[in-house]
Amino acid sequence: MRLTSFTDYTLRSLIYLGMNRDRLATIQDIADLHKISKNHLTKVIHQLGASGLVETVRGRNGGLRLACEPEQINIGAVIRRTEPDFFIAECFDQSSHDCIFTGACSLQHKLGEAMNAFLAVLDGVTLADVLPRPRSRMGQALQEQPVTLHGLLARVAGGD
Template sequence: MRLTSFTDFGLRALMRMAGEPERDHSTAEMAAEFGISRDHLTKAVALLARGGVLVTRRGHGGGARLARPASEIGLGDVVALLEGGTAMVECDRADGGGCTLTPVCRLRGLLAGAEAAFIETLNTRSLADCALPPRKGADA
């Protein structure tokens, strides 16, 4: 299974926040640290906030932080949230793709089971298991 860059960006942000949970983190700061698109990271952070993983504060000195301890945030739940709506194969798209095998295909069910097992396996670990160490010189 390949995760989207959107999920990768969201996971990087969460790993940083898990390593420094006592402070708010700006998307500009994290995008610069990781060398990634601020716009895409902002969208991932917004989705994580809507999903209850993060709390955000606007304005000067604002940013995002974890909504609960990293040890209570399952990695599988985060990946499922960030990957939500992304079809693993064409026939899983909302429009059914254009697959001519759909009426007789047995692969779709197998892949759905594998995806569920992937999320379940990730949920045996929490965000705390992959928290990044605090940045040197970071304001705490």
């Protein structure tokens, strides 16, 4: 399974804002750190604002900040909001699939169980759980290097 870059950028933005609670951040700050498109990130931040997770402050000294505490931001819910679908195989899309095994194959059921297990794990994770500890080696490294979705998921799975 692969999550979209939109979800990846959403999680990176939330982590960045969670790590920088003491100040307003800008879209440019996040884009520069992760070397991602400011235009694409603007769409991400707009959706985060519309969902109530990020507050935007307008004006010359404006910027972004989390609209709630990191403990209140559920990673599973964020992923559900940002992913367009969870069709991990053609047979999940009931409107357009041509698999001749539909109805006779149990793979769809097993993949569905796996997807539900994946989301169940992330439903038990908040933004606070994945924020790096500031004085840890990982926290220091993340101040210098971009956070990747792969790294985030590995940390969740490994409990680090």
